[in-house]
Amino acid sequence: MAMLSFPHIAYLIPLLPLLGFLINGLGRNHLSHRAIAWICSGVMALAFAASGWVFWNLPAGAPTILTAFDFIRVGVLNIPFAFQLDALSALFLLIITGIGFLIHVYSSAYMHEESASQYGRYFAYLNLFVFSMLLLVMGANFVILFIGWEGVGLCSYLLIGFWFRNPAYAQAANKAFVMNRVGDLAFLIAIFWLIARTGSVNFIDLPMALGTVGQSAKLSAMDITGITILLFIGATGKSAQIPLYTWLPDAMAGPTPVSALIHAATMVTAGIYMIARSNLLYTAAPLVLTIVAVIGLATALLAATIALRQNDIKKVLAYSTVSQLGFMFLALGSGAYVAAVFHVMTHAFFKALLFLGSGSVIHALGGEQDIRKMGGLKKSLPITYWTFLIGCLAIAGIFPFSGFFSKDAILLSAFLKSPVFYAIALFTALLTAFYMFRLFILTFGGSFRGMEEQRHHLHESPLAMTLPLMLLAVLSVVVGWIGIPEVLMHGGDRLAEFLSAVIPVASGHEVSHATEYMLMGLSSGLVLLSIYVAWSRYKQYRSEESESSLTRFLDNKWYVDEAYQAAIVQPLHRLAGWIRSFFEPRILDGAVQGVGRVVRYLSQQIRFLQSGQTGNYALWMVIGIVLILSIQFFIRK
Amino acid sequence: MNLLLLAAFWGVLMMFLSVLGISRSRIRLVAQWGMGLLFLSTAAEMQGFVLYDLNAPEMLRVDRYALVLLAILSGCGFLYFLLSATDMAKVGSDYSEYFALIFFVFCGFVLVLSFTSLLMLFLGIEIVTIPLYILTGADKRNLKSNEASLKYFLLGAFSTGLMLMGITMVYGARGSFSSMELVGASGIPTQLLLGGLFLMLFSMAFKVSVAPFHFWTPDVYDGAPTVFTSFMATLVKVAAFAGFFRLFDHAFTSLTPAWQVWAGVLSVCTLMIGNITAVFQQSVKRLLAYSSIAQAGFMMLGIYGLGGVAKEGMVLYAASYSLATIGIFAVLTRMQDYTLEGFNGLAKERPWVAASLTIFLLSLAGIPLTAGFLAKFYMLQAAVEAKYGLAVVIVSVLMAAVSVYYYFRILQAMYFRERSEEVSFPVFSSGFVRVLMLLAALILVMGVQPGWLLRYLYF
Amino acid sequence: MPINYYLFLSLALFSIGMVGVLTRRNAIIIFMCIELMLNAVNLLLVAFSKMHHLKNLAINPMIGVDGQLFVFFIMVVAAAEVSVGLAIIVMMYRNVHSVDIQFLNRLKH
């Protein structure tokens, strides 16, 4: 009975948000705020319930493939519009719908000032996003995944530019979409490559393509390397890694709940999901794994350093997101896919929490985002204060908060990969703790530094906003406990065994328990230390900090945006301008017009042969005669 | 042969009419009836009804080719009379003489189209040209007309000299004037024969205004009274070409390698000079003169290619080119202002005239759906197989594109520009417009179903 | 006497006429030069007809007669041309009081 209705319920999961999108999209001019809020949150709640049901009734062993219809079937190429349900996708379904639901609830209060039609538009986009995100994680092959991939990109574009009257926001939206497109191109080429070699894009055919199941491999080592690199480039676009990360901080132009849902919890982790999905390929390409690890590590470090000096509360969080994503890629690169997924999960909760918290702060301060103008909010926003603290502890990786476990797993995998990686990762972790608590202390600690009328309007946010905060706070404590390392608790790492169907447990060389304890102790100790430093440094914060070349360098985010402008955008722009205003009209069209001009000129000249003199006419005739006859009789023969 | 007799008779009749001094409208009626009769008689002869069978095969032989072309010529002549007979009255006082001369010219046509002896060719050419000298100068007071006729006369006589020398050399080499016995003459041609051949080529080239023997054309066409320009530019040119084709198709097939390339060269030169020079012209009359040179270039392709396709092409070209040009000239004759500006905004006030003019122009430009396209198509097809054919053909189609440019200038003037204040358009009688539309219809029909015309070539 | 002499003579005459046409400005004289060309042709025709006649006397005594015939036609046509041509020239003279063809340049380009 349960199994019988399993497909239907599975189909419901994406269809529900789609339904919500349609209702709001079409009826946004007719529905009231309340109705809109209820519909959207309602469909999300149902979707969450459905995913929960699917999660529990997930048939063990081989993944369930639900084929809706043939999307593209040409010759050897067969791309079904199919969903794949297994541990990995089920897990992501829970995260997405769960957090999605909470954020919908939160938004219903946060966006209340908007007019009804804008409100409807907002929720329509949000639902559409969830729908695409679900397509992404449920897709049974790379193409469906790509459809969702582009879909979430579109929604993020629409939501970043939600307040489109501000040109800067619209610009940020464009930037996000275009940078993603760069990644998407690589992704597409990877898909073509895969098709060219194997003729299939289904995940379940990957083992066959690799030749692990009996017959010979369809993919040469070269192919695998190429494909995985291209896929990874695609991932760097979506998951904001070097070199394509600069769109994410700008994306903070969107409403805060959007940042929480899309640019922290779900969309940006799509890259990690995709690589985890194709872990078989990556395991077969050690070189690429190293590249992934290096890029991830570099991104983590870079973003962390930038975050040190950011003063916009959301920007700090954004860079911390980039940095955390870097951690996840480090984990992937170290072959610890489970750790990566684990961190995706924990990060989803505590980063969503942090963003929503910052949202509540901004809400209270009437749109103020500069932490230098905050401070002393502890009294007026107690719930936000406590939940935010929990979030910070989680991200800093304090035992027993969730962040501790996931980050510890990552550090361990990094250590196994190479001590150097470990050292850098650890240093980044310290930086993380430092800037997060700088943020925390500047926001809540000390005394209020804002304007007077702001002080009067300070108030705790409504229940619709605080409730999600509290729930997320609880979750970001407990969710880490599903992945307790072996040393602390035997069989504590339930996540790994749950995912084992999708991600084979790497039989990597184990480290002795002593080392593991040592590593944990080291990291925890140093983290606490850095928190103390931050606290002591910022507890009586007054005004601008000391300027130095280094700080200026960090303030300007390593001048990366400027570099891109100078190296790519400007030249392209200039080239386009040159073509448009010179090459096209002068050279190409000029040639065409030139023919006409030549003919007209000739006509003007030849006219004068017609001199009007009878003698000349006769002369021309005779010349013609003599010429032809002489050629005919003396030259031709 | 019917046409020869009737034409001669009618020519004399017209002369007497002038003496009797009856009203112009009557004269016109007689002339138009006469021309209609010429057409009918030719059509009847095609069906095998012959008034009088002159049995001189070594002088004239009226074969199907000649008959079809004669039918076309007389038919076009009939339409030409219907459209322009009234306008001749404006030229001068000797109304019926003009008709008489034209009828005599038709006698010449018969000789030119059906000669089997070079003597007949020569006589025919002369019978055609001498009246034309007069018609060109018909507008006695008009200096341009005088100048034109004198130029035409001097150069014409000059080319006559060339032709005679050519004929004589051929005669010297062959011992006969027959244009038939030369068929299949084998062996290396004596220089004498070749020289004669080339001289005849040149003089015929002059008659059909092929570069570099075309210089008289613009001046004469421009200077002559427009009604007669229309006659010269269409029927006379077509007839001359038909004779040209007949001569080279019958007489010199064995010498083809010697002269064919030159025919190609001449046609390319003609196309280039005609088309390119036309681009700059401001006066529509002169533009048409140059366009007629350009068209001659295209017909020259037929002589370059020879063969059955070329023959059909020649027929088709004769019909389409004559019809279109007669129509345009008929309208032009009545316009106040011969410049392009004179046509501005014609479409708004005289839609039907403009519409038929459009079809004529499209036909001349060789746009599909019109007879002009098929005519050009045949010519190209005939030429493409010949030696160096492809190059020649490519040049000619590019030149066709150029011609589109200047023909469309007239279209643009008529449709897309506003009428300037000072010019006012003439009133076209409904009959005139109907005939004009009949011409247009004929062109379209031939453009879609040339078979209906061409099948008369074969039985 | 070999035919070539006639040939060269009449070609010479013909060329003289041609050159005259090219060089002279007086319409009448030009026309006379053209007449010269025609007469050169006549001479040659007669010579050729005689040649052919003698050559084929045995076979067919009529051969070569047509050449002589042609000459008469040429003369007639020439006469016709003269009548028309002189008329045109006279008409010209009436209007511009000159027969110099260099003044004939109203029509050009």
Add this chain to the structure above:
Amino acid sequence: MIALLLVLLPLIGGGLVFFLPRPAAVRPLSLLMALSTLCAVVLGLTLYAGIDSWSFDAEWIQPLGARFTLKGDVLGKWMSMLAALGSVLSVLGSWNTDRKKPQRFYGLLLWMQAGMTIVFLSADAFLFYFGWELALIPAYFLSSIWGGERRIAVTIKFFLYTFVGSVLMLIGLIYLHGLTPDGSFQWQAFRNLELEESKQVWLFWLFFLAFAIKVPLFPFHTWQPDTYEQVPTPVTLLLSGVMVKMGVVAMIRWLLPILDIGVFIWSDVLICLAVVGILYASLIAIRQDDLKRLIAYSSIAHMGLTVAALFSLTGFSNNSNVVLQYHLIGFQGVMLQLFSHGVNIMGMWLLADRIESRFGTRKLSELGGLARTAPTLTIFFVVIALANIALPLTNAFPGEFLQFNAIFHAQSPYRIVFLIGSGLGVILSAIYTLNMIRRIFYGETNSATENGLRFSIAEALALSVVVGLILLFGIYPQAALDFTNEYAWEYVKSIDITRFLTK
């Protein structure tokens, strides 16, 4: 029968409309005609799908051996459907705009459709050329009478440019005609020629130039932006939506199967041209301030991709089924994209026209903020624009997806370069499209745009049809692919030049 109907309906209908006494009845009548043509196509696709109902053959010009032969293979059906759809849309889209002499306007419009339908259906080269020009002449008059202020100079350029191309093609036709044993113009006869390489190498260009100018392909495109800018939009809609496809269809039917060696020899050059064209046009579009020109350039870029994919299909399969299968994939993409791009670009023109007529400007810099004042317009525009850049779940995605596969499989040493080059086009297209959307709809409104616009029923209907098709073929492309599959398979087998090796 159906085939003949498709030609005759617009031809006669055009005549009726042309000589209609009362202007009032013009639009309904022409809409009726267009719709009936569409119905005829639909009937032909459903009830009378048999080849006999889609083929018509009659004596025409015996002396030339030209016959009036229409044969509606799948390509023909597919494209004549597009043509019928196009004329319906253009009548609907211009329902509320008043023109002087509407009879003439719509009459010519229908004749244009007739010409294009002939091109799509004719199996006789002479008839093909006829239709080719028959479509051009009305276009010329439509453009020069009802066009913008620079129309005369622009349209004569357009006409001459295309005319030169087509006469060169004419020479090619004549030449082939001369080679056929029975002196016919039939497609089959040309196909049976199997010319030797030395001839194909140069013959190819005679045909290719004509088609390349029509498409238009990179160096031969300069007529297009000017024309699209000046021409009245209903005509532009047909020009870019349908007429441009004539070039590709002609390549598919008259170039690849007949001069396949020539195509193969030059394919590298051609793909290179196409790819350069994609980048070139996209770059210009990025810096374009004129909405219509922008759309024109984007169209050049997209057609470039299609042509590149098409020419990637030639080569030796050595009878290996796999290679043919991949060619099939690519060709299916081309077929699908021919239709999809037609639909999308038509939608774009409908909107561009509406914007210009409502706000009196095409300059992006003079628009802005419309998202607030004209939400419906915004939704339509964004959907169609995104479809134009092949976002997934829109109709262009499957087409371009398969086309890229074709390029990836091109038998050329540079195929990776080609793939990446055309791929960059994907990024650039995103840039210019988003810029366009941003500058028209986002930002603050100005005096022109602050009171938005609403659509009449006719326009809304037309646009909904477009969006409907976008979603249909975006979500379920298989519908189209199944329709074309068999034909495509036969086709890719027929253009495989391995047979020349075996000879």
